[in-house]
Amino acid sequence: MSVTATAQGVEPQRMSFAIMRNGQQIGQHDITISSDEGTTTVNFRTEIQVKVMFINAYSFTYAGREVWAGNHFKSFVSQTNDNGASHSVNASAGADRVAIAADGARMDAPKNTVPSSFWNLDFVNRTDFFHTETGKLMKLNVTDMGNEIGR
Numbered sequence: 001m002s003v004t005a006t007a008q009g010v011e012p013q014r015m016s017f018a019i020m021r022n023g024q025q026i027g028q029h030d031i032t033i034s035s036d037e038g039t040t041t042v043n044f045r046t047e048i049q050v051k052v053m054f055i056n057a058y059s060f061t062y063a064g065r066e067v068w069a070g071n072h073f074k075s076f077v078s079q080t081n082d083n084g085a086s087h088s089v090n091a092s093a094g095a096d097r098v099a100i101a102a103d104g105a106r107m108d109a110p111k112n113t114v115p116s117s118f119w120n121l122d123f124v125n126r127t128d129f130f131h132t133e134t135g136k137l138m139k140l141n142v143t144d145m146g147n148e149i150g151r
Contacts, residue, residue: 028047030044030045040067060083062133063079100137126140
């Protein structure tokens with residue numbers, strides 16, 4: 001991802017995605033990436049609301065923030081409400097590990113572990129992640145399957 005330099009500094013990059021279900025927009029996912037003096041901050045916001053006959057059948061809200069220094073993960077914090085179930089995740093990178101606190105539980109992860117937010121194309125070269133909503137550790141591998149033309 002790149003950001004655009006302006007006379008006042010660096011202008012944040014903003015992306016918004018509509019979340020669709022059966023042809024109807026039920027939510028939105030927003031990402032804002034800003035950089036300042038080698039530090040990149042990525043903010044996420046997701047809101048989903050599914051209504052059935054004007055009744056709220058499901059709701060989901062998520063807010064997260066990542067901080068990076070160059071290509072090095074520094075910290076992460078998120079709050080999620082998944083239809084009434086609340087989750088919070090805090091993570092910080094140390095010299096030899098990533099300390100993760102999720103819903104009251106604490107754990108240490110390998111130092112190369114990063115959030116599973118996938119905003120950065122460099123993530124395809126990584127294998128150690130933690131889930132941004134629950135803090136659970138995940139091992140992932142990406143395989144290039146070629147290009148696909150969308151509909």
